[in-house]
Structure formats: structure tokens, C-alpha cells
Amino acid sequence: MTWPYYLKTRDKKSLEQFLRETIALCAPLSARLNHAQLSSPVEATGNYSYVCDRTHGSNYLLLGDAYTFIDPVFSSGVMLAMHSAFVGADTVDTCLRHPQRAAAALKKFDYTMRLGPKAFSWFIYRVTNPTMRNMFMQPRNIFRVKEALLSVLAGDVYGETPIRGPLLLFKGLYFATSALNFRRTLKAWRARKRNIRAVDETGAAMN
Ligand SMILES: Cc1cc2nc3c(=O)[nH]c(=O)nc-3n(C[C@H](O)[C@H](O)[C@H](O)COP(=O)(O)OP(=O)(O)OC[C@H]3O[C@@H](n4cnc5c(N)ncnc54)[C@H](O)[C@@H]3O)c2cc1C
Structure with a gap:
């Protein structure tokens, strides 16, 4: 990295x-x-991450990488692609058999397609900062937050198990730890801002 x-x-x-x-x-x-x-x-x-504005259109659905690709840091791509295929097949089935339910099925499809990448991206975006690094290096299972986190990273991002509470708590702990270490958080945020900046073809900062 x-x-x-x-x-x-x-x-x-x-x-x-x-x-x-x-x-x-x-x-x-x-x-x-x-x-x-x-x-x-x-x-x-x-950077080969991307996301399309839409998940479907007239007579087509965007599945797997056709809709989005996120940094493979948590190896989520194949799972997201396969899950989108299952949801996509159900959606097409509903559209063909029950056209009157097509709009609702496509709305559900759209929601599901956006949900998985969003859940992983929250962690991917923060995984290199000091707060998250410390939490990963000194794991504790207060109110089963560790299990919830492992469950998410294993692909449980569609709300089929009761991890929502512990996961919210994990995020709360993350934000509280960041706030308590305000100077370190600010320093990391500034370093990130400095490192991710516009540069010209010689590598010199443009502003
Ligand atoms: C460097 C890298 C590392 C990765 N590491 C991981 C990992 O560790 N774990 C993980 O889960 N995911 C990983 N991924 C992501 C994962 O590979 C993809 O998210 C996943 O393969 C997407 O599946 P898909 O079916 O949407 O697309 P693809 O697997 O790309 O399948 C699309 C298929 O369509 C074919 N095709 C394209 N155009 C046409 C056409 N016109 N006619 C007919 N066929 C066509 C292609 O040849 C391809 O076989 C990684 C990706 C990259 C780039």
C-alpha cells in the first residue's frame, strides 16, 4: 500500500x-x-474503484463489477458479485411474472446493490487511519463488537443476522476514540489530505 x-x-x-x-x-x-x-x-x-450512478435501466440490470468495484482490501468483490446475481435473478423473475410488482422489485434491487459496497467502503476508507489501526491491533469484544465486525468482513452486510446494534456501537467507539485523540485524528486527517492531492505529471503539488 x-x-x-x-x-x-x-x-x-x-x-x-x-x-x-x-x-x-x-x-x-x-x-x-x-x-x-x-x-x-x-x-x-x-485507482480502479468506481461506482455507476444507476443500478439498472430499461431492460437491463448492472450486476457485480458492472455496477461497482471497490478496493479489494477485504476481498469482497466475488461475494458482492454473486449476491447481486441472486438478487438480480429474483428481480428479473418478479418483473417477468408479476409486471405490476416490477417497480417495487427494482427499488429493492437498487437498495440492495448499494448497501453491500457502502458497508465495506466505510471500513476501507478508514482502515489505514491510527484510530482504526489501534482498534484492530488491540481487539476487545465489548458487547460483541468484535464478532459483529468479523461478521461484516465475512460478508454479513445484508442485515440477515442481529449485528446492527454491536456494529453501531463499534462505529460509536470509533468516533469517540477519534474525538478523544483529537490531535492525532487531526494530524492523520491532514496527512491524508496532504497525500491525496492534485499533482502534475512530474509529481509536484499543483496547489
Ligand atoms: C487485483 C484484483 C484483486 C482482487 N481480489 C479479490 C479478492 O481477493 N477477493 C474477491 O472476492 N474479489 C477480488 N477482486 C474482485 C473480483 O475479482 C470481482 O469483483 C469479481 O470477479 C466480479 O465478478 P463479475 O462477475 O462482476 O465480473 P468478472 O469476474 O469480471 O466477469 C465478467 C466476465 O464477463 C466476460 N465478458 C466481458 N465482456 C464480455 C462480452 N462482451 N461478451 C462476453 N463476455 C464478456 C469477461 O471475460 C469475464 O469473464 C479483485 C479484483 C482485482 C482487479
Whole structure:
């Protein structure tokens, strides 16, 4: 994992050279990859998360990656794609068999499609900040919050088990811990803001 600004310091180096130099920055990684060989040319892409404005339209549904792709940090993509296929199949079935219920079925489909990625994104967006890092490194199971968190990360994001209370508590603890460590929170927020900024093609800040 690295900050976007670092990736933009590549300048005119080839992708392969930049990759090799980046690996060399980490001695243990470099040692582990000492005898590794490239199996294909090095390729690069930007942030590959995206989300469509809509989940469906006239005679089509957007399933899986066709609707959204979120950072695979919690390995959620296949589960979300498969779940969307189940919900999509039910929705199409209802639209064909009971056209009068189509609008309600599509509304439910839309809600479900947005729910899963949103639940994971809340954690993905915060996972690298100090508050979340400390909570992960010193886990405690007060009011079963640890179980609720594990349940979410295992894919329980559609409200089929009673984890809503403990999960809200987890988020409350997160915000309370952030507020109690206000200076650290502010510092992390500023660092993030500094790191995620507009840069020109040479890597220099544009503002
Ligand atoms: C680097 C990376 C790491 C990832 N790691 C994980 C992970 O650890 N765990 C996890 O759960 N998810 C992970 N994902 C996400 C996961 O792979 C996807 O979210 C998931 O595969 C989406 O499934 P899908 O069926 O929507 O799309 P896809 O799996 O992309 O399936 C779409 C299929 O449609 C085919 N196709 C495209 N166009 C046409 C056409 N015109 N005609 C016919 N066929 C076509 C494609 O060839 C493809 O086979 C990762 C993704 C990436 C990029």
C-alpha cells in the first residue's frame, strides 16, 4: 500500500524500473523477491474503484463489477458479485411474472446493490487511519463488537443476522476514540489530505 503522490513521482522512468526501485525501498521484500522473475511486462493502472450512478435501466440490470468495484482490501468483490446475481435473478423473475410488482422489485434491487459496497467502503476508507489501526491491533469484544465486525468482513452486510446494534456501537467507539485523540485524528486527517492531492505529471503539488 502506498500514497498516490508516491506513484506520481515515477516521472520518466519505465514502469519496470519504478517497480524495482520501489521494491528496493523495503529490504525484507527485496530479499524475498531476490530470485523472482517477471512473468509478464509490468502494467499500471490508477485507482480502479468506481461506482455507476444507476443500478439498472430499461431492460437491463448492472450486476457485480458492472455496477461497482471497490478496493479489494477485504476481498469482497466475488461475494458482492454473486449476491447481486441472486438478487438480480429474483428481480428479473418478479418483473417477468408479476409486471405490476416490477417497480417495487427494482427499488429493492437498487437498495440492495448499494448497501453491500457502502458497508465495506466505510471500513476501507478508514482502515489505514491510527484510530482504526489501534482498534484492530488491540481487539476487545465489548458487547460483541468484535464478532459483529468479523461478521461484516465475512460478508454479513445484508442485515440477515442481529449485528446492527454491536456494529453501531463499534462505529460509536470509533468516533469517540477519534474525538478523544483529537490531535492525532487531526494530524492523520491532514496527512491524508496532504497525500491525496492534485499533482502534475512530474509529481509536484499543483496547489
Ligand atoms: C487485483 C484484483 C484483486 C482482487 N481480489 C479479490 C479478492 O481477493 N477477493 C474477491 O472476492 N474479489 C477480488 N477482486 C474482485 C473480483 O475479482 C470481482 O469483483 C469479481 O470477479 C466480479 O465478478 P463479475 O462477475 O462482476 O465480473 P468478472 O469476474 O469480471 O466477469 C465478467 C466476465 O464477463 C466476460 N465478458 C466481458 N465482456 C464480455 C462480452 N462482451 N461478451 C462476453 N463476455 C464478456 C469477461 O471475460 C469475464 O469473464 C479483485 C479484483 C482485482 C482487479
